[in-house]
Amino acid sequence: MTVIVRDLRPEVPSDVEGFVRVRRAALPFMVFTAESVVHDLTRTHPDARFRQLLAEADGEIVGTAQVGLAHDSPEPGQGFLNVYVDPERPRRGTGTLLARVGEEHLAGHGASRVLAWVLDEPDNRGFAERRGYRASRSAHFLRLDLANGTLPPLQDLPPGVELRTAADFADDPRPLFTLDAEVTADEPSDIDAEFTDYEAWLEETWRHPLLDLGLTTVALVDGRPAAFTAARTDGASRYTTGMTGTARAHRGRGLAKLAKNTSLHRARAAGYREAFTGNDTGNGPMLAVNKWFGYEICATEVRYARELH
Structure with missing residues (x-):
């Protein structure tokens, strides 16, 4: 059996379906659709040098x-590479070949360091460490049973606070871009990010097919966005949180919790059955908030880094 690695062809349905199938099998706690995969490939900023690779064995995607490059980082030369192999097709050299092609791509575009998320399991961690990667931070995936669980009751809003949806900003989403940029800059990460390109944010985030404008909920203080939770859905049964955060001037008031609780109630009413989210393991306050909602940890991943020479 020969394994080959090639680029995903967005115009070929079997390529996209194969990519989604493998990702869902390897990461059942993340939300992917065919539309989201194509959008990520075709709408990511050109400076990211972004590629989606497929490993194929005897005509089957395994x-x-x-x-790609973290083009929005103030520190140049930062790359990312996330490899996932079909759990039913392990130990064929698939991961090694994918990693090699990905690293060569990054090195060819000037990356000096590559970061990878690796599931916290012995085989996966061993694979990364044998390739010279070293572990750093970790993050949890969390799951909430929306269909059968019990959400906290909706709370009264404090004076001067109102809740709106992202759909209310359809004519001018720039205030949400400003809030998202501030929150993202403070998110725990191995790679700092700076959102300065509004048009790129519109293309990559605002117009993303998973983003549900009706469930994305924004807390306004005196008429200005102060906190939000970005809701992404597969349009069927699965809901995930893209980002939840609060502007620095309004932190400590529970505004993000208000927004997320409202979004989750609306998602359940709309028929979504599962909710997923992710948190850095060191982000105690957000982990406590999600525990209050009823989320439970379902998996952990570790960020690994390797210097490219």
Whole structure:
């Protein structure tokens, strides 16, 4: 059996379906659709040098990788590479070949360091460490049973606070871009990010097919966005949180919790059955908030880094 690695062809349905199938099998706690995969490939900023790779064996897709440059980082030379192999097709050299092609792509575009998320399991961690990667921070995936669980009751809003949806900003989403940029800058990460390109944010985030404008909920203080939770859905049964955060001047008031609780209630009413989210393991306050909602940890991943020479 020969394994080959090639680029995903967005115009070929079997490529996209194979990519989604492998990713869902490897990461059942993340939300992917065919539309979201194509959008990520075709709408990501050109400076990211973004590629989605497929590993194919005898005509069957058995592995995937996402690789690119962190073009919005103030520190140049930062790359990312996330490799996932079909759990039913392990130990065929698939991951090694995907990693090699991804690393060569990054090195060819000037990356000096590559970061990868690796599931916290012995085989996966061993694979990364044998390739010279070293572990750093970690993050949890969390799941909430929306269909059968019990959400906290909706709370009264404090004076001067109102809740709106992202759909209310359809004519001018720039205030949400400003809030998202501030929150993202403070998110725990191995790579700092600076959102300065409004048009790129519109293309990559605002127009993303998973983003549900009706469930994305914004807390306004005196008429200005102060906190939000970005809701992404597969349009069927699965809901995930893209980002939840509060502007620095309004932190400590529970505004993000108000927004997320409202979004979750609306998602359940709309028929969504599962909710997923992710948190850095060191982000105690957000983990406590999600525990209050009823989320439970379902998996952990570790960020690994390797210097490219």
